[in-house]
Amino acid sequence: MSISLAGKTYVIMGVANKRSIAWGIARSLDQSGARLIFTYAGERFEQSVRDLVATLDGNHEIILPCDVTDDASVEQCFAAIKEQAGSIDGLAHCIAFAKTEELAGNFSDTSRDGFLLAHNISSYSLTIVARYAKELISEGGSIVALTYIGGERVMPNYNIMGVAKASLEMSVRYLAADLGRQGIRVNSISSGPIRTLSSKGVSDFNTILREIEEKAPLHRNTTPEEVGDTAAFLFSDMSRGITGETIHVDSGYHIL
Numbered sequence: 001m002s003i004s005l006a007g008k009t010y011v012i013m014g015v016a017n018k019r020s021i022a023w024g025i026a027r028s029l030d031q032s033g034a035r036l037i038f039t040y041a042g043e044r045f046e047q048s049v050r051d052l053v054a055t056l057d058g059n060h061e062i063i064l065p066c067d068v069t070d071d072a073s074v075e076q077c078f079a080a081i082k083e084q085a086g087s088i089d090g091l092a093h094c095i096a097f098a099k100t101e102e103l104a105g106n107f108s109d110t111s112r113d114g115f116l117l118a119h120n121i122s123s124y125s126l127t128i129v130a131r132y133a134k135e136l137i138s139e140g141g142s143i144v145a146l147t148y149i150g151g152e153r154v155m156p157n158y159n160i161m162g163v164a165k166a167s168l169e170m171s172v173r174y175l176a177a178d179l180g181r182q183g184i185r186v187n188s189i190s191s192g193p194i195r196t197l198s199s200k201g202v203s204d205f206n207t208i209l210r211e212i213e214e215k216a217p218l219h220r221n222t223t224p225e226e227v228g229d230t231a232a233f234l235f236s237d238m239s240r241g242i243t244g245e246t247i248h249v250d251s252g253y254h255i256l
């Protein structure tokens, strides 16, 4: 891999299993020589994260719980990172959730608590994580978040998650404006659909994958490795002039 992140440390939030996009990012950064810190939500993921991390080249020892819906949990997580690592060079936010019943049917039937839950986990979490991470991120650091085109235009069944992603993408721009004076860049990767644990929550997912193969300019679906390599670029100095940006890694689908 041409990009070197040797001597750099990144926090990766949201690895659930080997299919996670967060895991694709982890593998690319590991290949680029970075030291990685992992956080997981809920101890049911701890063992699978530990087992996966053991397969990487580098020895990434810091693996911590972090419930982004709990301010104290986020504060304790970053206090532990400060204590165990000192400073970091960036963070990958790969966290989202919405109730499955809100990811199908009529958008007008969205419930108040379904709306709030989706925004709490899928959008506000980036802002509170950035608030604590900015104290640890060195000059020249970089934050990367994951989004989907359903936050820019209507994609059937994506519903409330699309509204939350629109909020996330605008949060990326406001955070870029705020943290730029500290030399911290904030960008998002808009990934094409990838089969993950999360995509099981979206009805009719297979139809979308087929549509991409038929219509996307590259006529193939997106892979976690492609997203991982773009993340490595956004963490590297090769992207030092880019902030507040959304890069589409989607075989070109967004131009249609």
Ligand SMILES: CCCCCCc1ccc(Oc2ccc(Oc3cccc(O)n3)cc2)c(O)c1
Pocket: 096, 097, 098, 099, 100, 103, 147, 148, 150, 155, 156, 157, 158, 161, 192, 193, 194, 197, 198, 199, 200, 201, 202, 205, 208
């Ligand atoms: C109609 C659009 C089909 C392509 C969707 C691509 C996609 C797949 C997964 C994505 O991430 C999530 C994350 C959590 C999520 O909520 C879930 C996931 C599983 C179970 C559950 O109860 N909620 C739904 C999507 C995402 O943001 C975007």
